[in-house]
Structures are given as C-alpha cells and as structure tokens.
Amino acid sequence: MSAVFDWAREENLQPELITVEIWKELPEDFCRLVEVVNGEAVRAESPSRPHQTATFRLAHMVDQAIAEYVDRHQDECLDTSIDFDVLLWETPRTTIRRPDLGIYECAPADLRPLPAHLVKLAIEIVSPGTTKVDLVEKKAEYAIAGIPWYWIVWVVDNRVSMVEIFVLDHVLGQYRPHAKLTPHEPQTTVDLPIRITIDWTQLAGLAR
Numbered sequence: 001m002s003a004v005f006d007w008a009r010e011e012n013l014q015p016e017l018i019t020v021e022i023w024k025e026l027p028e029d030f031c032r033l034v035e036v037v038n039g040e041a042v043r044a045e046s047p048s049r050p051h052q053t054a055t056f057r058l059a060h061m062v063d064q065a066i067a068e069y070v071d072r073h074q075d076e077c078l079d080t081s082i083d084f085d086v087l088l089w090e091t092p093r094t095t096i097r098r099p100d101l102g103i104y105e106c107a108p109a110d111l112r113p114l115p116a117h118l119v120k121l122a123i124e125i126v127s128p129g130t131t132k133v134d135l136v137e138k139k140a141e142y143a144i145a146g147i148p149w150y151w152i153v154w155v156v157d158n159r160v161s162m163v164e165i166f167v168l169d170h171v172l173g174q175y176r177p178h179a180k181l182t183p184h185e186p187q188t189t190v191d192l193p194i195r196i197t198i199d200w201t202q203l204a205g206l207a208r
Helices: 001-008 020-025 049-072 129-147
Strands: 034-037 040-043 080-083 086-090 096-097 103-105 119-126 149-156 159-169 174-181 187-190 196-199
Touching: 034 149, 049 080, 049 103, 049 119, 049 149, 086 129, 096 129, 119 129, 129 149, 129 174, 174 187
Parallel strands: 119 149
Antiparallel strands: 034 040, 034 096, 080 103, 086 096, 103 119, 149 159, 159 174, 187 196
C-alpha cells in the first residue's frame, strides 16, 4: 500500500494559510522544497540533471551579461540568482514562486522573499512534470505580478532546443511572444532586458 494512505489524515493537513511573516520564519530547507500558491504550500518538482545543468550554464551567461551591463551603466545595479523566492502578491492570499533563474535589481541579501517589482526577468526551464505550471500558471502569475520579461527554456534530447521570450503587455496585463531562439548558430545575442549572449555549444550534452 502506498505511504500516501498513511499520510492522508486530517491532522496532516496544512493547519493555516502561509503568510509572508510565516514564510520568513519557516526553515529554509523546507522553503527550498515548496512554493506557496494562494497561501498553500505546493511541493516543487525535483529537477533532473539536464535541467540543473542547463540552469547553471545559463546562469553563468546571464551573470557575464550583468557584469558587462553594470560596467557600462555605473548608475544601475543588477544581480542574478537561481531558484530564489519571489513574492508575487500578498493579498488576497500570499503567492511565492521560485524561478529557476532571474535578473533583478540589487537588494539586501536578507530580503526574502524578493518582491516581484524588483524582478526584470524570470526564467523557467521546462521539465516533464512542470510543463503546465511553466506554460500556463507561472506565465499568468508573473504577468499579473508585473515582471516585464519571461523566458521559457526547452530541454530536449539532452540539450536546450529553444528559448521562448515573452514581453509583458501592460495594457492587456499578459505576456505576448517576442522571439523564439534556436541553436542555428553557435551563439545568439538578445538585447532585452539586457544584452545577453547565449552560447548554444554550452547548452548541449547536459548530462554526461
């Protein structure tokens, strides 16, 4: 018999809705395993090795792009993280998501979760178990929260096969397609939200 039947008891239900105040007091090891949707803890999908490798390699490219951008624009400060807490909204019920990767305005290290208005770009790498969440749920939620750019990264046959770029239409309050990038050339450069060079040769052979 599945262990789920032993767990499925009334006393094991979440005792109350999670607020930002509660979230800040929860153990970080627990917070890394879940997201919060309308106050309810939702277990996050464990990423595959190709997913993790794609995240780390893209993060390196984004970090390089940020360093070059900040060097040219001394009055601005941007940063990047992988798998970080973003507060999309608090009312009527708290929703906190964890993008695989993102670019945001510099903020104190202890500011957690990071407010969505600081985020310039959210990137999600699609896994078999997260397709609906990334393509429908998070896409709508990030738009409602006002994050201006959203990338969906597709991993197929052990390599990144495409990056879909969406830009927020502030009038409609939803994302519209901006570009689809594929590895036809060794590198592709995009200029928004900052100039980022995607090295496709680094996004193949993700699991050895």
